[in-house]
Structure formats: structure tokens, C-alpha cells
Amino acid sequence: EAQVTQNPRYLITVTGKKLTVTCSQNMNHEYMSWYRQDPGLGLRQIYYSMNVEVTDKGDVPEGYKVSRKEKRNFPLILESPSPNQTSLYFCASSILGTSFPYEQYFGPGTRLTVT
Amino acid sequence: AQKITQTQPGMFVQEKEAVTLDCTYDTSDPSYGLFWYKQPSSGEMIFLIYQGSYDQQNATEGRYSLNFQKARKSANLVISASQLGDSAMYFCAMREGGYGNKLVFGAGTILRVKS
Numbered sequence: 067e068a069q070v071t072q073n074p075r076y077l078i079t080v081t082g083k084k085l086t087v088t089c090s091q092n093m094n095h096e097y098m099s100w101y102r103q104d105p106g107l108g109l110r111q112i113y114y115s116m117n118v119e120v121t122d123k124g125d126v127p128e129g130y131k132v133s134r135k136e137k138r139n140f141p142l143i144l145e146s147p148s149p150n151q152t153s154l155y156f157c158a159s160s161i162l163g164t165s166f167p168y169e170q171y172f173g174p175g176t177r178l179t180v181t
Numbered sequence: 182a183q184k185i186t187q188t189q190p191g192m193f194v195q196e197k198e199a200v201t202l203d204c205t206y207d208t209s210d211p212s213y214g215l216f217w218y219k220q221p222s223s224g225e226m227i228f229l230i231y232q233g234s235y236d237q238q239n240a241t242e243g244r245y246s247l248n249f250q251k252a253r254k255s256a257n258l259v260i261s262a263s264q265l266g267d268s269a270m271y272f273c274a275m276r277e278g279g280y281g282n283k284l285v286f287g288a289g290t291i292l293r294v295k296s
Contacts, residue, residue, distance in 0.1 A: 097282045108185070108272055108286035124283065156226060160282050168282055169216075172226035 068093045070173035072157050078179045079147055087142045087176050089157030096162035098140040099170070102126065103154040112155075115140055116162055147180040154178075184208065185273055185287035192292050194263045201248070202258040202290045204273035212278030215256040217247065220270040220289070229271075232256055263294045 070091045079085055091098065099114040101124075111124030115134040129151055131143040140159075144151060157173040186205045194200035206215065217229040232240045232247045240247040248257040260267055270291050274284040 099282070101284075101286075106288050108187075108288045109274075109284070110286070111283055114283065154224065158226075158284075162282060169228050169231065170282060170284060172218075175224045175226075177224070 068171065070157055070159055070171050072155075072173035072176050074176060075174060076177050078181065080181055081148055082146050085144050085147060085178075087144075087155060087157075087178070089140045089142065089173060090138050091140075091157075091159040091171070092138065093159060093171065094137065095159040095171075096137070097168075097170075098134065098157065098159045099124070100130070100132065100140070100142045101156045101158065102151075103156065103175075109156065112142070147178075149180050152178060152180050184285045185275055187273055187287035187290050189290045190288075192290055194260075194267075194292065194294055196265060196294055196296050197262055199259060199261045200263055200292065202260070202271050202273075202292065204256045204258065204287060206254050206256060206273075206275050208254075208275065208277055210277040214276045215247070215249070216274045216276070216284065217245070217256075217258045218272045218274060219267075220272065222269070226272075230258065260292075265294050265296060268292060268294045 073088045096117050100112040101109040103109045110126050113132040115121040155176045158170040160168045160170040184207050213234045215232045219227040230240050230242045230245045232249045239249050244261045246259045270289045272289045273287040
């Protein structure tokens with residue numbers, strides 16, 4: 067089954083304790099992306115990757131890191147989480163191209179709470 | 182500048198009736214795509230329908246149709262014969278042309294279907 071998986075699904079942590087949210091896709095997609103969802107703001111892109119070892123900032127990258135060492139995996143790293151990073155996080159993947167529509171497949175989401 | 186605007190924070194509709202969720206967008210790129218996603222209370226993002234800027238006809242997918250008015254820059258989602266299972270958050274999103282798959286989302290509209 068084609069899917070994007072994220073782990074953990076729920077996480078409560080404390081300020082400053084480093085954490086990693088994993089994302090994996092089994093569709094051989096080149097493009098992967100992280101979004102955060104906040105009430106009244108919709109989803110905003112944090113980081114994206116167009117291929118292995120190619121990553122770039124999205125609209126809200128501060129406080130986050132990513133890596134893309136393998137095509138299927140795109141972990142999101144919070145080196146020193148703060149309460150303003152409490153949010154619902156989504157990983158997404160798709161084929162990369164210049165034509166449409168190239169639907170993005172979303173993971174199930176990770177609900178993070180930083181106290 | 183807000184690229185996607187959803188002006189209805191919440192909507193109610195009677196079961197079996199039709200409902201229109203509004204979405205306006207802003208772009209100077211002649212090539213773009215518009216997407217609608219559904220997010221039930223369980224949190225996952227479900228792709229509903231897509232409309233390309235060059236598509237001559239409005240997109241339809243089962244009970245979902247997209248009322249695309251290019252000159253007015255609007256891409257409203259119409260759900261016919263509403264069902265209780267349609268109760269969810271609905272997001273409008275846009276991808277602009279070029280090499281990259283970034284989606285820009287609106288703030289969302291919560292739809293509640295009444296029995």
C-alpha cells in the first residue's frame with residue numbers, strides 16, 4: 067500500500083529536549099516536505115527536499131532542521147523545542163515535476179506539545 | 182500577502198443539501214493548480230479535487246465539484262447531497278508553476294452537517 071508514515075503520532079516533551087519526528091514514504095517520490103498546522107493559519111511549509119541531499123527552507127524554518135540521506139526518509143529535527151513549536155506536523159511527498167497536478171500524499175500527522 | 186483566502190471559518194448544512202465552501206486566491210503566475218483537502222476529526226489530510234489554471238472545464242469528483250472562476254480568482258468547492266460524514270475541516274490550497282511542489286494553504290473552513 068502506497069503511504070507516508072510518521073512517528074511518533076503524539077509527543078509531549080519539555081522545552082529544550084531535542085527530538086526527531088521521522089517520516090518515510092514507499093512511493094519512490096523525489097519531493098518531500100514538512101508542514102505545520104496551526105489554528106487560523108492553515109498549513110505552512112517548514113522545509114522541503116527535492117531529492118537526496120537537496121533540502122531548502124520553506125516559509126517557517128526557524129527552530130527546525132531536516133536531512134535527506136535516503137530517498138524514502140525525511141526526518142524533522144527540533145534541536146531545542148520551545149512552546150511555540152506546539153503544533154500538528156505533517157510530512158508529505160510527491161513526484162517532482164513542472165507539470166500538474168502531482169498530488170501530494172500526506173502522512174497521518176504528529177501532534178507535538180512542548181511544555 | 183495572503184495567497185489563499187477562505188472567508189468562512191465555519192459552516193452548517195442540512196443533511197442531503199448542497200453546500201459551497203469559498204476560496205479565493207492571489208497569484209501572478211499564469212500556471213497554477215488549486216487543490217481541496219478534507220481533514221476529518223481524526224486529523225489526516227484527504228485529497229478531494231484538483232483544478233488546473235488551464236483547464237477549460239470545472240473539475241468534478243463524485244459529489245465534489247469545483248466552481249472555478251478564473252477572472253475572479255475564485256475556486257469554490259461545492260459538495261452536493263451532504264452526508265454526516267462530510268463534517269470536517271476543508272482546506273483550499275494552491276501550487277504555483279515552476280519546478281517545485283510547494284502548496285500554500287488557506288486557513289480552512291469547518292463544515293458541520295446537521296441531521
